Amino acid sequence: MEPELSSVILVKHLERHNLMNGKLIFTKDQKSFPVYNPATMDIIGEAPESDFETVHQAVEFAYESQKNWRKVDAQKRGYLLLRCVDLLEKHSEELARLMSLETGKAIRTESRVEVSAFINALRFYSGLGLELKGETVPFNPDMLTITIREPVGVVGAIIPWNVPLLLMAFKIGPAIIAGNTVVLKSAEQAPFTVLRAAELMNTILPEGVLNVISGDGPNCGAALVTHPKVKKITFTGSVEAGRSVYQLASEKLIPVTLELGGKSAMIVSDDVNIDRAVDGAFASMRFTRQGQSCSAASRIFVHENIFDEFLKRLKQKLNVLKIDDPMDETSDVGCMISSEQYERVQRYIEIGKNSQNAEAHECGVLPNDPNLKKGLFVRPVLFTGLSNQHQLCQEEIFGPVACLISWRDYDEVIDQANDTNYGLAATIWTNDFHRALDAVHRLEAGFVQINQNIVVQPGLSYGGMKNSGLGKEASTESMLEHFTHKKTIIANLKSIK
Ligand code: NAI
Numbered sequence: 001m002e003p004e005l006s007s008v009i010l011v012k013h014l015e016r017h018n019l020m021n022g023k024l025i026f027t028k029d030q031k032s033f034p035v036y037n038p039a040t041m042d043i044i045g046e047a048p049e050s051d052f053e054t055v056h057q058a059v060e061f062a063y064e065s066q067k068n069w070r071k072v073d074a075q076k077r078g079y080l081l082l083r084c085v086d087l088l089e090k091h092s093e094e095l096a097r098l099m100s101l102e103t104g105k106a107i108r109t110e111s112r113v114e115v116s117a118f119i120n121a122l123r124f125y126s127g128l129g130l131e132l133k134g135e136t137v138p139f140n141p142d143m144l145t146i147t148i149r150e151p152v153g154v155v156g157a158i159i160p161w162n163v164p165l166l167l168m169a170f171k172i173g174p175a176i177i178a179g180n181t182v183v184l185k186s187a188e189q190a191p192f193t194v195l196r197a198a199e200l201m202n203t204i205l206p207e208g209v210l211n212v213i214s215g216d217g218p219n220c221g222a223a224l225v226t227h228p229k230v231k232k233i234t235f236t237g238s239v240e241a242g243r244s245v246y247q248l249a250s251e252k253l254i255p256v257t258l259e260l261g262g263k264s265a266m267i268v269s270d271d272v273n274i275d276r277a278v279d280g281a282f283a284s285m286r287f288t289r290q291g292q293s294c295s296a297a298s299r300i301f302v303h304e305n306i307f308d309e310f311l312k313r314l315k316q317k318l319n320v321l322k323i324d325d326p327m328d329e330t331s332d333v334g335c336m337i338s339s340e341q342y343e344r345v346q347r348y349i350e351i352g353k354n355s356q357n358a359e360a361h362e363c364g365v366l367p368n369d370p371n372l373k374k375g376l377f378v379r380p381v382l383f384t385g386l387s388n389q390h391q392l393c394q395e396e397i398f399g400p401v402a403c404l405i406s407w408r409d410y411d412e413v414i415d416q417a418n419d420t421n422y423g424l425a426a427t428i429w430t431n432d433f434h435r436a437l438d439a440v441h442r443l444e445a446g447f448v449q450i451n452q453n454i455v456v457q458p459g460l461s462y463g464g465m466k467n468s469g470l471g472k473e474a475s476t477e478s479m480l481e482h483f484t485h486k487k488t489i490i491a492n493l494k495s496i497k
C-alpha cells in the first residue's frame with residue numbers, strides 16, 4: 001500500500017484542474033463551481049466549468065495521441081492498462097475516501113466496494129486486446145475477403161455522479177483497449193475521484209490517451225458531443241440529457257451509446273424463502289447508496305399471500321441500518337449527493353404521502369451528530385397502497401424510496417411489470433422453474449435475473465430497452481460493437497502482371 005494521501009490534501013491538489021495530454025492543467029481564468037461534502041454541506045473545493053475552448057484543446061490532444069495509440073499493438077495496450085490496475089489498487093483506499101468525501105457514499109458499504117469493482121472492470125478490459133478479431137468470408141476462391149476491427153478515433157464519454165469510477169471504467173476500458181483515445185467529462189457533483197484515478201493512470205499511459213475535463217452538461221457536455229473530431233459518444237445519465245445528446249450527435253451521424261434511467265420491477269412469488277427475497281430487495285434497491293442507482297428495484301411486486309410478512313421483514317432490515325457519517329466505518333448508509341437530488345426525492349415522498357390509500361413506512365433514524373445536521377440524509381421509505389399507474393411507480397426517483405405492490409394473478413403482474421417507459425432490469429423470484437423461464441422471456445428489460453439481484457458484472461452485456469437506453473456496455477461484444485469500426489477488405493489473389 002502506498003501511504004494514503006488525505007482527501008483534503010488531494011482535493012487541494014486537484015481543484016480547478018483538468019487533465020489533458022498527460023498533465024493536470026490549472027484553469028486559472030476559467031469559471032468554476034463549488035463541490036460539496038454532502039454530509040456537512042461544506043464546500044470542499046472548486047472544479048472548472050470548462051468552456052468550448054477547453055473542450056477543443058482536450059479533443060485536439062486526444063486526436064493527436066490517437067494517431068500513435070492505434071498503432072500500439074493491442075496486447076501492449078492491455079499490458080499498460082494492467083499496470084494502471086496495479087497502481088490503482090495501491091491507491092484504492094485513497095480513492096475510496098475521496099469518493100466518500102465528495103459523494104456522501106458510506107465508505108465501508110459503498111465506496112470501497114465501488115473502487116474494487118472499478119479496478120476489476122479495468123482488469124477485465126486489459127485482457128481483451130486479442131479479442132479485437134475480424135472475420136474471413138468465403139466470397140470467391142480467388143479473393144481473400146476479411147473484416148478487421150479498427151478504432152473509431154476520439155471517444156467522448158459523459159458520466160454521472162452515482163457510481164463515477166465504475167462508469168468511468170465501463171467507458172474508458174473498452175475505448176482504450178480498442179485503440180481509441182478518450183475525453184471524459186466528469187459529473188459536476190463528483191469530479192475529484194475520477195480526476196485522481198485518471199492522474200494515476202496517466203503516469204503509465206501515453207500522453208493524451210485519457211483526458212478528463214470537468215464541466216456542466218448543457219455547455220461543456222454538449223460541446224464535447226458536437227466537436228467534429230469526436231467520433232463516438234458514450235453517455236450515462238438522465239433520459240432528458242440522453243435525448244439531447246442523441247439529438248446533437250445525430251447531426252454528425254456518429255454512434256452513441258446511452259445508459260439511462262430505470263424503474264425496475266422485482267416480482268416475488270409466494271413459494272420463495274421470504275428472507276432471501278427480502279435480502280434481494282434490499283440489495284437491489286441499493287438502500288446503502290440511498291437508492292441512487294439506475295437499476296434499483298423500485299417497484300417490488302409481492303404475492304398477496306406473503307405481502308404483509310415481506311413488508312414486515314424488509315422494514316425490520318431497514319430499521320436497523322445505521323444512517324450516519326459516510327467516513328465512519330460503522331455506517332451502513334451515507335447521504336444523498338446534492339441538494340437538488342435531495343429536494344427532488346423529498347418532493348416525491350410528499351406526493352406519495354398525500355396520495356389516496358398510500359401508506360409511507362419510513363424506516364431507520366437520521367444521524368444526531370450536530371456536525372451532520374445540514375447533511376443530505378434521507379430515511380428509506382417503503383410505500384404501500386399505490387397502484388403501478390401512480391407517478392411514484394412510473395417516474396425514476398433515484399432515492400431510497402420503493403413501492404410495494406401486492407399481486408395475485410401471474411399474467412397480470414407481468415403486464416404491470418412491463419407497464420413502464422423504462423426497461424433496464426427486472427427480477428423474478430420463484431421456485432417454479434417453468435414460471436421463472438416464462439417470466440425471463442416476457443419481461444421487457446435488458447438485464448433479467450432469477451432469484452437474485454446481483455449488480456452488473458464485467459463480461460456480461462449491460463444496458464436497457466425502451467427509455468432506459470441504447471446499446472450495451474461491460475462486455476467483449478459491446479466493446480466490439482460500440483468502440484470499433486468494422487472495415488471490409490477484399491484482396492484479389494489473381495496475378496495482374
Ligand atoms: P444528468 O443526466 O443531468 O447528468 C449526468 C451527466 O450528463 C453529467 O455529467 C451532466 O453534466 C451531463 N449532462 C447533463 N445534461 C447534458 C447535456 N444536455 N448534454 C451533455 N451532457 C449533459 O443527471 P442529473 O441531473 O445529475 O440527475 C437527474 C436524474 O437523472 C436523477 O434523478 C436520475 O433519475 C437520473 N440519473 C440517472 C443515472 C443513471 O445511472 N442512469 C445517473 C444519474 C442520474
Ligand code: MG
Pocket residue numbers: 217238241
Ligand atoms: Mg441534470
